[in-house]
Amino acid sequence: MSASSGTVRVERVDGYRWRVPRHGGMRTEGLIFADQELMQDLEGDQAVQQVVNVAHLPGIVGPAIAMPDIHWGYGFPIGGVAAFDEDEGVVSPGGVGYDINCGVRLLATPLAIADVRPRLRDLVDALYATIPSGVGASRSDLRLGRRELDAALRAGAAWAVTQGYGRDADLEAMEGHGTLPAADPACVSERAKERGKNQLGTVGSGNHFVEVGYVAERYDGPAADRLGLGAGTVTVFIHSGSRGLGYQVCDDSLETMIAAADKYRIALPDRQLCCAPISSSEGKHYWGAMNAAANYAFANRQVMAHYARRALTRVFGEAGEQTHVVYDVCHNIAKHETHDVQGKPRRLCVHRKGATRAFPPGHPELSPRFRDLGQPVLIPGDMGRYSYVLLGTDGAFRETFGSSCHGAGRRLSRHKAKLVARSRNVLRELEAQGILVRAANRATVDEEIPEAYKDVARVVDVVHGAGIGRKVAQIRPVGVIKG
Amino acid sequence: MTPYRFVPHTADIAVELVAPDEGGLRAAGLDALRELLVGASPVRALEERPIEARGKDPVERLVRYLEEALYLYDAERFVPARAGPAGVLGEPFDPARHTAAREVKAVTYHGAAVHRNDRGLSATLIFDV
Numbered sequence: 217m218s219a220s221s222g223t224v225r226v227e228r229v230d231g232y233r234w235r236v237p238r239h240g241g242m243r244t245e246g247l248i249f250a251d252q253e254l255m256q257d258l259e260g261d262q263a264v265q266q267v268v269n270v271a272h273l274p275g276i277v278g279p280a281i282a283m284p285d286i287h288w289g290y291g292f293p294i295g296g297v298a299a300f301d302e303d304e305g306v307v308s309p310g311g312v313g314y315d316i317n318c319g320v321r322l323l324a325t326p327l328a329i330a331d332v333r334p335r336l337r338d339l340v341d342a343l344y345a346t347i348p349s350g351v352g353a354s355r356s357d358l359r360l361g362r363r364e365l366d367a368a369l370r371a372g373a374a375w376a377v378t379q380g381y382g383r384d385a386d387l388e389a390m391e392g393h394g395t396l397p398a399a400d401p402a403c404v405s406e407r408a409k410e411r412g413k414n415q416l417g418t419v420g421s422g423n424h425f426v427e428v429g430y431v432a433e434r435y436d437g438p439a440a441d442r443l444g445l446g447a448g449t450v451t452v453f454i455h456s457g458s459r460g461l462g463y464q465v466c467d468d469s470l471e472t473m474i475a476a477a478d479k480y481r482i483a484l485p486d487r488q489l490c491c492a493p494i495s496s497s498e499g500k501h502y503w504g505a506m507n508a509a510a511n512y513a514f515a516n517r518q519v520m521a522h523y524a525r526r527a528l529t530r531v532f533g534e535a536g537e538q539t540h541v542v543y544d545v546c547h548n549i550a551k552h553e554t555h556d557v558q559g560k561p562r563r564l565c566v567h568r569k570g571a572t573r574a575f576p577p578g579h580p581e582l583s584p585r586f587r588d589l590g591q592p593v594l595i596p597g598d599m600g601r602y603s604y605v606l607l608g609t610d611g612a613f614r615e616t617f618g619s620s621c622h623g624a625g626r627r628l629s630r631h632k633a634k635l636v637a638r639s640r641n642v643l644r645e646l647e648a649q650g651i652l653v654r655a656a657n658r659a660t661v662d663e664e665i666p667e668a669y670k671d672v673a674r675v676v677d678v679v680h681g682a683g684i685g686r687k688v689a690q691i692r693p694v695g696v697i698k699g
Numbered sequence: 700m701t702p703y704r705f706v707p708h709t710a711d712i713a714v715e716l717v718a719p720d721e722g723g724l725r726a727a728g729l730d731a732l733r734e735l736l737v738g739a740s741p742v743r744a745l746e747e748r749p750i751e752a753r754g755k756d757p758v759e760r761l762v763r764y765l766e767e768a769l770y771l772y773d774a775e776r777f778v779p780a781r782a783g784p785a786g787v788l789g790e791p792f793d794p795a796r797h798t799a800a801r802e803v804k805a806v807t808y809h810g811a812a813v814h815r816n817d818r819g820l821s822a823t824l825i826f827d828v
Contacts, residue, residue, distance in 0.1 A: 287709055352773075488807060630828070631705070659800070
């Protein structure tokens with residue numbers, strides 16, 4: 217069976233996989249994970265063409281991959297995964313995105329939803345007061361001098377812990393322990409540092425959030441227990457990234473990479489795919505800056521987690537203090553990793569843009585705490601329905617360079633979402649469903665209405681069905697802080 | 700008012716600009732950016748911040764101009780009022796008079812294009828929000 221998405225022909229492989237045959241200047245084929253309905257949603261979207269574009273880049277190894285939450289991005293599609301040979305391949309800021317190490321952290325409390333409901337308003341208000349959100353949010357209590365900022369860029373979440381924001385144990389439950397050692401603050405421009413100096417510990421706006429929820433369903437009880445996700449346990453999701461510093465690092469690098477693509481004679485189907493050989497001076501400079509921005513994001517989520525714990529403690533006392541980090545994942549990042557390619561281990565530069573690392577049980581990069589379990593994968597949905605916790609699998613490691621999806625993916629434009637919400641009181645609707653929302657302005661809430669997003673359950677079912685992730689628990693929201 | 704028009708885009712915000720020349724495109728793009736950043740808040744042209752016109756083609760010059768204006772807003776809270784002869788005219792952000800409407804991460808190159816037609820130039824741009 218075959219179908220077309222826009223002008224691109226795709227062939228159905230099975231219930232969860234679609235192949236984009238190699239054509240034109242493609243160096244490899246495309247592989248899209250989706251069911252029939254998600255594939256139909258892509259009709260008219262440029263995302264499939266973007267998979268084709270990525271397949272043109274030099275040194276790509278294996279297929280250009282798209283996850284079931286794929287949608288139109290800049291250069292690479294959101295939900296895209298692409299691996300490049302370390303010697304012959306490229307690194308592309310468009311394969312990471314503007315919000316470098318945008319990611320998700322999940323905290324679990326020892327509190328039960330029944331005990332939290334009566335004081336939910338107090339908790340949501342405390343979170344809203346203690347974690348700045350919205351446009352231009354900054355912290356008056358955390359303004360970094362240049363030396364401190366460089367230290368944060370170098371050490372990420374570990375820097376935050378040394379400053380008293382959290383505990384050493386938090387670091388064990390993070391991708392890369394919250395510190396990427398390739399970071400080089402000297403590669404980060406003064407302009408980027410200026411944009412980031414007052415934003416550490418802030419959520420930002422758009423689709424970023426802090427969300428109180430509870431474990432509503434468990435698909436693998438023993439694994440959920442290991443993660444501290446007992447039935448009815450109250451949780452806190454934090455979704456944010458590297459804020460203005462990361463945006464500026466990406467922006468600075470585009471200028472360099474556009475020139476580099478000319479210099480190294482890399483033909484680009486889209487200027488936003490600009491890139492440089494991994495081993496070039498331009499590639500190395502971006503690598504140092506990108507890793508530093510990723511560390512900023514880890515530190516950002518660490519500081520917010522500290523304040524979330526403080527808010528929980530203010531409302532619930534000692535129980536709030538016992539809140540632990542379930543895991544923290546990046547979903548906009550590029551990393552050097554070893555993967556089996558045609559039976560041989562090979563060092564690759566894996567770009568994940570709107571995709572989550574999903575390493576299997578036994579992978580040496582996992583903390584001992586998770587090594588027999590596999591890596592936790594956190595998949596937030598919209599603010600009205602549910603989110604998921606999965607585990608990484610051998611299937612993901614074999615087929616997607618150890619990657620899984622990252623979220624629901626938008627289906628309505630912001631403009632259309634606002635039109636849909638115009639005559640409604642979305643805050644009141646959600647409150648009637650038992651979900652309290654605090655937001656800096658109504659426009660953000662209207663743009664983020666639940667129906668603006670695909671049903672994340674469909675996305676996760678594809679991932680689970682295809683074997684590139686394994687469902688552990690579903691979490692339902694009860695309180696949301698939006699920027 | 701210089702002409703700009705927001706057009707549908709699933710994840711972010713796209714704009715179409717029409718102007719007789721490159722300077723006009725920059726002015727139209729700046730008006731669009733100002734609307735995204737502070738909505739209909741009135742902004743006074745009290746001072747000019749210089750922006751060097753750089754880039755090897757009209758697309759690069761347009762994107763970089765708007766990126767500079769965005770940087771001035773994000774890092775220095777300088778709100779753009781309109782394009783000036785050597786940069787951007789505007790004033791410092793004043794929470795009493797300006798509404799911070801939306802965070803704009805970047806002005807992107809994705810799908811960015813400038814076309815010449817019989818009335819001058821038209822351009823399309825996407826803002827990452």
